[in-house]
Every structure is written in C-alpha cells, then in structure tokens.
Amino acid sequence: MSQTASVRPGAPEISRLRLPLHWLGVAPFFIFALLFLILPTIGLIAGAFKNAAGDYTLDNIIALSQPKLAAAYWVSIQISFVSAVLGALIGLAMAVAVIRGGLPPWLRSATLTFSGVASNFAGVPLAFSFIATLGRLGVATILLRDIFGINIYSLGFSIFSFWGLILTYLYFQIPLMIVIITPAVDGLKKEWGEAAATLGATNWQYWRMVVIPVLWPSFLGTTVLLFANAFGAVATAYALTGPSLNIVPIQLFAQIRGDVLYNPNLGYALAFGMIVITGLANLFYILFQRRAERWLK
C-alpha cells in the first residue's frame, strides 16, 4: 500500500479532482443497481403493504393466509426443504466418495466438471429430460415395466407429482452441493485423521468427532442455499406440470400473466413472501459460512 504515496507529489491537480472522480468511477454501477435491482424490489415490498387506492394496509399480508396461497407456500417449502436436504446429503456423500474414497483422481475432476454443467442445467430442458426418462412413456418407466414387471405409474408414482418434482430438482441440487461443499471437504486435513488414528479412534469415532463437527456449518449453510435455489425455481416446475401445480413461484407467474387473484397488490404480497423466505435462507447461509470459515484456512 506504500505505493499510493508515490502518485501524489506529481499530480496535485488530480488530488483536487479526486473527490468527484472517486465516486464517478462507481456511479454507473450504483445507478444501475438502484434502478434495476433495488428500486423494483422495494417497489414490490411497498406495494405489498398498500391497497388498490394506495393506502397503507396489512390486508394483503393477511390475505396470504387464504387456503390456496397458504397451501402454495406450504407445498413450496416442503419441496424446497426435501430437495435441499436430500440434495445436500447425496451431494456430500458423492463429494466425500470422490475426494476421500480412494477413487482414481481423474474421477474427481470429471465429477467437478460435470457438476458445474449440471448445476446450470435447470429449467425447461431439464423437465423435458425427466419426462423422456420417467414420464408415462419414458425410457426408464418402460424398461422397469418390460424387464422387471414394475409399473411405477400404477404404484402411484408420477413425474408430475411431489416426488417426481423432487427427483427432477435433485438433478441440479446435488451438483450444486458438490460444487459448493468440495472446498470444505478438501479442507479436512490429513493430519486430523492421522492424529485420531494415533489416539486409537475407530473410523466411526473419527467421523463422529472430527469430520461431522468440522463439516457441519458448511453442510447447513449449503443446505439453506439449496433451499433458496429450489424455492425460486419457476421454469422447471412450469415446464413439467404447467400452470396447474400449486407452488408459490407458479402462483406468482400466473398472477403476473393474468391477475388470477383479482388483486394486483396480493401479487406483491406473494412476491414479498418469497423475498422474506429466500432472504432468511441466505442470512442463515452467511451465518453458517462464517462459522465454517474458522476451519478452512
């Protein structure tokens, strides 16, 4: 930082112009963020607390408790929660298997590359893939029926149902977990395992008393991030089930498209609820991440 001083003596005029110049450099960014990120969001939040005439009210927030919307929130939370927890557990297991399991090293880089791709492969095409696989005429459905005699659709499974949606969401949740948790698993120092072994710990004790406590904050943090990720996903669910599925992003989508609730301010309340939930999830992520960083030096 001592180099800063070397600029000053040669350039007295610049130093007089410094104050406005300083801010001009970042002004476009802040104006952009204000205009296209912060103000539109604040506008929605404010709208959630106003009625059609523009008076302040809590009616919209209270109206969120009407059965259809409350159910939408509840189903959304369940889907996001289950897909986040399963995604986090399976993703962690795969990350540990690839990094610590004694598998050939090239599998590690192949898995990480694939995870980078698959975690970005959400949306409409993903829904198509799962319909081709597990839809009524899907390849896996037909193979199971013809070879093993199991008709999953007569057993009550459907790709358009709760579990079908979870199975589809896992296709981007697991890779996202692998991408985010890999540095934490890498941070488990070899010496800790050796120290535990020297002290006579069994493999299970090493896991229970060293690995799990160290990974726990990263695990929780990433899980809430996956939760937020699933909660905001519209395209996959919409392409899979159309506008009929009662989850919050799809309700909001339908509301924006056609004012199906006959009250635009209720739409703002719906959006406000989404921001609150994803915002809380991210707040927890930051808190957990701060704890996790203690070990990752």
Add this chain to the structure above:
Amino acid sequence: MKQGNRFWAWLVFGVGTTYFILPLLATFEFSLRKRRGEYSFDAYRSVFEDPNFQATFTYSVVVAIFTILLGVLLVVPTAYWIRLRLPHLRPIVEFITLLPLVIPAIVIVFGYIRMFGSNSTLPFLATARGADALLVIGYAVLALPYMYRAVDTGLRTIDVRTLTEAAQILGAGWTTIIVRIILPNVLIAVLSGAFLSFAIVIGEFTMASLLNRPAFGPYLQNIGANTAYEPSALALISFAITWGCMSLIQILSRFAPRSANRPN
C-alpha cells in the same frame, strides 16, 4: 478398513452416476424415436428446420451478446475502481452483486413490469425495443454475481496499482488504461464470466416469457407443450450448449495468469 471405504466410495459414486447419466441416455433414446419402428434423427431435423427455432435461437444469441457487453461495461470498470481507489466500498458492492441470488428472477421481473410500464417515467415496456433492452438489463442483473466474481478474481492476479501508475506516467487517460491495460489482462476472466452469462441467458424462460419476448426459452416451453419427440432433441441441444460453455471456461482457466505478481 481402507478396502471397506473404497467399496462404499464406489457404491455411492456408481449410484450417483447412474442417476445423472440415465436421464441423458433416456433423453437421447427418446429423441430418436420419432419415426415409428426405427431410430432416426427426424426429431433433430424437424427442430433445425423449424423457422421458429432459428428465429428464437438467433434472438437469444443476440440478447446474450448484448448482455455480455453490458455486463463487461458495468463490471470491469467498477471492479477495477474498487480495487484501485475505493477498497472500503468492496463489501457493499459484493453484497449488491450477490442480491440476484437472493431475490428470485421472477420477483425481479415482476418489479420491472410494475416500475417500467407504458405510463411510467421510464417506459421501457411501451415499445418492443424498450422491452428488448429491459430483457438485456434483467439478464445482466441475473449474471451479475458470476460476472463480478470472475472479473474480481481476475483482477486479483494482476498488480492493478503498478500497472495504472505506469500507464499514467506514460500519459494514458482512464479510458486507455481500462481498455488497453486492464481489460487485456483480465480478458480470460471476463471471457469465462461471458460464457457463464451465455449459458444462463440462452435457455432462460421466466423473464423472457413474462416480458413477452420471442426468446428461445419460451419457444422451448411451447414446443414441450405441443410435440412429443422434439423436446428431447431440444433438451440435448441445450445440454450440449451448456456443456460447450462450461468446457470453454475450463479450457480458458488453464490459460489464466497464475497470480504472477502479488496475490494481493
């Protein structure tokens, strides 16, 4: 004990890999079934021959290019300036660039529809060109977290201060410094941010659909609702595009400077 570990590792890896490979194989098999009784590439042919495919895909590519340009124009000078002169603003800028991960895209676009409607002060949505511009802006916002991170990481590997001072001594102005000194040095980081933006924009559905733009994402959704085998072909094409972008990022990151100067 080690042997047992390896067995579990292979088992977990095997089950996981099956889950990830099976849908790809199934999608491929399904996409070949269009002609009754034999495999053919008919679904792909009908996709590529569809004028709507060509039109929407071209539209999305153009939007992606503008998104990347806007992202670079916005992020490179800001990240540079933060590093050089305003390091105390770094936490605020970082927080703002992470917001699009917190606020769902559907909420952001809802905010746009409300704020930039035909009779507002900034009536983006009054004309088709304005709506196109708003879509580019929305995508630049969605790509902001990735773009900023990539560029900031790139800047970390060069000595911004010394380069700037050297350029100033030689009489360069700010534009010259950014365009001819900083940008070439972080070009590889910028390109990886660009490919990630491209992958995000090309199949995006929510924003394009709610702003009524003729983009590739809404076209995909529409095809999925109306045909049987074409969606699988399109899913594989999309996957290949995402894969291509990610591979390019991987390849580029090998050419990135290895924090030659100070890791700062």
